[in-house]
Amino acid sequence: MKGVNVFQTTRRIIFGNGSISRLPEEIKRFNVKKLMIITDPGIVESGIISKIQAILEPEGFEIQLFQEVEPDPRYEIVENASEQIKKHQSEAIIGIGGGSPIDIAKVTAVHATNDKSIRDFFGIDLIPLEGLKTILIPTTAGTGSEVTPIAILSDETEKLKKGIVSPHLFPDASLLDPELTLGLPAHVTASTGMDALIHAIEAYTSRNANPFTDPLAERSLSLVYENIRKAYADGENIEARSNMLEGSLLAGMAFANAGVTAVHAFAYPIGAEFHIPHGMANSIMLLPVMKFNLLGNMNKFARVAALFGENISHLSTREAAYKTIAALEALTADLNIPGHLSEFGVRKKDVPALAEGVMKVTRLLANNPRKIELEDAKQIYESVI
Numbered sequence: 001m002k003g004v005n006v007f008q009t010t011r012r013i014i015f016g017n018g019s020i021s022r023l024p025e026e027i028k029r030f031n032v033k034k035l036m037i038i039t040d041p042g043i044v045e046s047g048i049i050s051k052i053q054a055i056l057e058p059e060g061f062e063i064q065l066f067q068e069v070e071p072d073p074r075y076e077i078v079e080n081a082s083e084q085i086k087k088h089q090s091e092a093i094i095g096i097g098g099g100s101p102i103d104i105a106k107v108t109a110v111h112a113t114n115d116k117s118i119r120d121f122f123g124i125d126l127i128p129l130e131g132l133k134t135i136l137i138p139t140t141a142g143t144g145s146e147v148t149p150i151a152i153l154s155d156e157t158e159k160l161k162k163g164i165v166s167p168h169l170f171p172d173a174s175l176l177d178p179e180l181t182l183g184l185p186a187h188v189t190a191s192t193g194m195d196a197l198i199h200a201i202e203a204y205t206s207r208n209a210n211p212f213t214d215p216l217a218e219r220s221l222s223l224v225y226e227n228i229r230k231a232y233a234d235g236e237n238i239e240a241r242s243n244m245l246e247g248s249l250l251a252g253m254a255f256a257n258a259g260v261t262a263v264h265a266f267a268y269p270i271g272a273e274f275h276i277p278h279g280m281a282n283s284i285m286l287l288p289v290m291k292f293n294l295l296g297n298m299n300k301f302a303r304v305a306a307l308f309g310e311n312i313s314h315l316s317t318r319e320a321a322y323k324t325i326a327a328l329e330a331l332t333a334d335l336n337i338p339g340h341l342s343e344f345g346v347r348k349k350d351v352p353a354l355a356e357g358v359m360k361v362t363r364l365l366a367n368n369p370r371k372i373e374l375e376d377a378k379q380i381y382e383s384v385i
């Protein structure tokens with residue numbers, strides 16, 4: 001092992017079909033009565049919240065429901081949730097949903113205990129005190145946010161998505177029940193599943209990949225690649241759903257420590273400006289960024305092909321690395337992922353500003369296996385307009 005490596009993750013992870021029924025006993029570990037559930041209107045409509053309320057209410061918990069989380073949430077949503085917490089004196093937070101409700105739950109928990117503005121949290125390690133007790137329950141197999149110390153919120157005035165990174169954002173427990181992901185529509189299964197796959201690829205090829213993160217990324221690459229088509233084609237396939245959720249969890253554990261790289265850096269400016277969903281923005285940027293990055297770590301990109309189940313024994317390292325690109329080209333086509341940003345209203349004239357936006361995402365570009373200059377960024381965007 002080279003240099004010094006640090007590995008951190010969520011301290012308690014509960015995984016399995018039907019594990020949602022364990023929620024009351026998990027909350028009882030905190031010795032609290034008043035809870036706030038943070039989620040979005042889609043999850044309420046799906047019936048998941050009433051199912052959870054039916055599990056919790058007979059146990060005597062007092063539940064305050066906050067369902068105002070929006071896609072690409074503004075940080076003001078946290079202020080609204082915190083106000084409700086104060087009003088109802090909630091003692092713990094249950095965050096349920098995709099990446100947005102989970103990130104809002106994480107930040108609300110620390111905002112409730114730190115007498116500071118959310119703007120003071122943007123950056124790395126700027127949260128002084130730990131937050132309220134938190135349990136996170138993902139309903140998509142994608143973000144891995146239940147095991148990362150990161151939250152991404154939108155700043156509307158600056159038209160930017162900004163990151164908060166702090167060990168205080170780890171929840172006290174994450175509960176993953178694959179049955180909660182059965183109702184996801186196919187296109188959401190595709191874009192969130194691609195996000196998970198990209199977390200694994202980027203963690204695996206990051207400059208900060210290490211012997212703790214590589215085995216997690218490797219298992220995630222195999223699980224997600226093997227199951228994403230099955231889950232897309234048949235959302236009721238519980239085995240595929242379970243493997244996808246496990247894959248996204250492991251990818252989250254890997255990238256929480258190794259970091260993600262330039263695909264995510266390129267996705268942020270287009271996500272913030274053109275409101276392209278995160279998984280979709282990543283999926284469009286994946287192929288051009290990987291083609292650029294290949295030279296930076298040929299061995300690892302070649303190994304990804306083997307993890308995808310490709311036979312690379314007769315191939316050179318370079319040929320095997322290109323096999324990974326070909327496999328991902330076929331995958332994005334099978335999942336009906338758009339190949340061009342123009343489908344979301346991005347024009348050639350937008351490229352210079354977007355490229356400058358990417359160069360500001362230094363937190364992620366520092367992990368990238370190949371150094372990216374402004375001209376490279378422009379060419380990469382132009383290739384997918």
Ligand SMILES: [Fe+2]
Nearest residue numbers: 143195199278
């Ligand atoms: Fe992501």
